[in-house]
Amino acid sequence: MRTSTDGALWFAEFLARKIGRLNATTGQTTEYPLPVSLQGPSVLRVEEGPYLYFTAQEGNGIGRIEKATGDIDVFTYPIPLSLPTEDTQDKDGNVWFSTISQNSLQYLTPSTGKFTTIPLPGNVLDLVPPFVNIAINYGPGNAIWFAELTTNQVGRYQIG
Numbered sequence: 642m643r644t645s646t647d648g649a650l651w652f653a654e655f656l657a658r659k660i661g662r663l664n665a666t667t668g669q670t671t672e673y674p675l676p677v678s679l680q681g682p683s684v685l686r687v688e689e690g691p692y693l694y695f696t697a698q699e700g701n702g703i704g705r706i707e708k709a710t711g712d713i714d715v716f717t718y719p720i721p722l723s724l725p726t727e728d729t730q731d732k733d734g735n736v737w738f739s740t741i742s743q744n745s746l747q748y749l750t751p752s753t754g755k756f757t758t759i760p761l762p763g764n765v766l767d768l769v770p771p772f773v774n775i776a777i778n779y780g781p782g783n784a785i786w787f788a789e790l791t792t793n794q795v796g797r798y799q800i801g
Contacts, residue, residue, distance in 0.1 A: 643685050643693060652694055653682035660685065660695065660713070673711040675704065681691050687730040689751065694736050696725035703728065703736055703749050715747050723747075724765050729779045731800060737785050740773035746777075746785060746798055759798065775777055 642652045649750060650663040656682050659672045681699035688694075692705040702717040702725065718725065724741035731737060737748040746759045773790035780786075785798040 643688065645688055645693060645708060647662075649708075651685050651706075651708075653685045653695055655681050655683055655698075658682070660693075662708075662711075671711070673706060673713065674711060675700075676715060683725070684727045687728050688735050689730060689734055689736075692751075694728055694730070694751075696728050696738055698724045698726065698741075701725065703738060705751070716734075716754055716756070718747065719759070726775055727777050729777050729785070731779050731785070732783065737777055737779065739777040739787055741773050741775075743774075746774075747789065761796065 642650055645651055648665065650665055652661045652744050654661055654672070658675045660675065660682060662671045681697055682695045682704060683698050685693055685695040691709060693708060694703055694705045697701060697704050701721060701723055702715060705714050707783050720743060723743050725738045728736055728738040735748040735750050737746060740747065744761050746761065748757050774787055776788040778786045783800045785800065787796050789796065
């Protein structure tokens with residue numbers, strides 16, 4: 642769930658395949674169905690101007706919803722079955738996300754729609770999926786912090 646600058650509570654409905662908006666003042670809920678190609682929204686966390694960004698595990702990508710209109714854009718990550726889990730945003734507006742099946746960090750540059758993938762180092766045991774990068778956060782510092790469930794590690798990637 643995310644409290645947005647528009648004063649609403651926004652949430653992802655994984656099984657219903659919708660993004661929901663709760664008006665905290667009136668209690669009214671509005672639901673926005675996702676396109677068929679973008680299924681299972683999991684984390685709605687990043688806000689950039691008029692948009693809220695979310696990960697879509699089954700849809701293998703990042704989605705965004707325009708707060709004012711409910712219009713949804715889809716950005717499909719080009720590596721199949723990556724299963725995006727969480728997202729965060731850096732100071733330049735890039736949307737970073739973790740995945741279950743990739744031993745990498747990845748981010749979307751919303752202005753271009755381009756994805757960038759950064760392989761993570763690892764030993765032989767670390768190279769067998771699933772990697773289950775379950776958490777990702779920007780900062781402190783100009784860095785991305787992430788957690789890997791299967792290797793029981795926390796990592797830091799310095800940006801720039």
